[in-house]
Amino acid sequence: MKKTALITGATSGLGYEFVKLFANDGYNLVLVARNENKLEEIKQTFTNLEVTVIAKDLSVPRAANEVFREIEEKGLDIDVLVNNAGFGLLGKFDELDIYKQLEMIQLNITSLTELTYYILPKMKERNSGKILNVASTAAFQPGPLMAVYYATKAFVLSLSEALVEELNDSKVTVTTLCPGATKTNFGSVANVEGTKMFSKAMESDKVAKKGYEAMMSGKRVIVTGGLNKAGALGAKFLPRNLSAKLAKYVAGEK
Template sequence: MTMTALITGATSGLGYEFVKLFAKDGYNLVLVARNGQTLEEIKQTYTNVKVTIISKDLSVPGAAKEVFEEVEKQGISLDVLVNNAGFGLLGKFDELDIHEQLNMIQLNITALTELTYYFLKQMKQRNSGRILNVASTAAFQPGPLMSVYYATKAYVLSFSEALVEELSDSSVTVTTLCPGATKTNFGSVANVEGTKMFSRAMASDIVAKKGYQGMMSGKRVIVTGGLNMAGALGAKFMPRSLAAKIAKYVAGEK
């Protein structure tokens, strides 16, 4: 029986790399993103699998539930949910636009939580399914100059790890992908391409493949890259005040 994966933020970056990986393995796809034209182009590209496109801006309240309702309306049963959509902003909290920051919280936290809630219920009923939530190495420490973004990713990691324990008696898995700087359009949107943190950005296809393989093997947390792993481990043991200072340093210009 052909399986189906839903991917948010599917038109570029990690999202599109996930599209390639799932399509290669013969998954039917439900692709969610804002840009309907690009979604249609992707649909025409992958003729070997069934592709359902849903054009929604998940930073808008209520959009996540509308996605779920559309999937139900079409009678689609999900085997995999990839919560990939998200964005960040560089700058001091009180100097950034508050509405953009609230949109970030809506997308990075609320939409991810809602989609997980709706589709997890179905997966538990079948006692089968995989969820991949994309966080970041930002999840492991406070992040001055990207304070809200770092906080949203800390939520994603904590939330996902808690679900792992709640689902320990089931066959449903939850995996959190925590990449460091990655070569996607995230850098340009967040305005961080010229910062120290992006000086060693990893290729998006490598990051996506590691996340995909880790999810398929049921891993709990995946940190991509040796330096990122060292940084994540170091953040656990150093004083949080020091971790915050380091994060502020790497958010500075090269």
């Protein structure tokens, strides 16, 4: 019997790369994103698989619950959950639109938390399942000029690592993918393509493959790219004020 993977933010960037990876391994797919037309286009490219599309904007309250209810109504069992959807914004906290920042929190934190909460119990019942939460190297330090984004990713990493310990007597695994700058539409949405942090952005297919392999092997945390690994390690030892200054520097223009 084929396994089923649920992927959020499935229509572009890392999300679409994950779609291809799971499809290549013969998984049935549940794809969640805002753009229904794009979801249907993707569905038509994988006619050998059972593909369910759910058009929902997870930056809206209750959307994650609606996704779960639709999954339940269709009688779908989720073997792998990929919480990929997210976005960031560049700018000073008090100068950015507060409602956009609240949408970011809703998407990056609340919907991820809800979907994990809804899907996890059945995984525990079956004593089988994998969860991949997409965080960022931003999770390891405070981030001036992207304050809320960095904070959301710190939440994702902390939650995920805590769940690893809660589940250590089961065969359910939780993996956190922490990429640095990646060539997706994240850069244009966040308005960071012209910053130092994006000067050596990795290709999205390479990042997704590393995350996929880490998840399949049950790894706890994966940081992609040598420089990113060094930065994440350095953030553990630097004083927090110096980490913040460094993050502010790389958020500046090239």
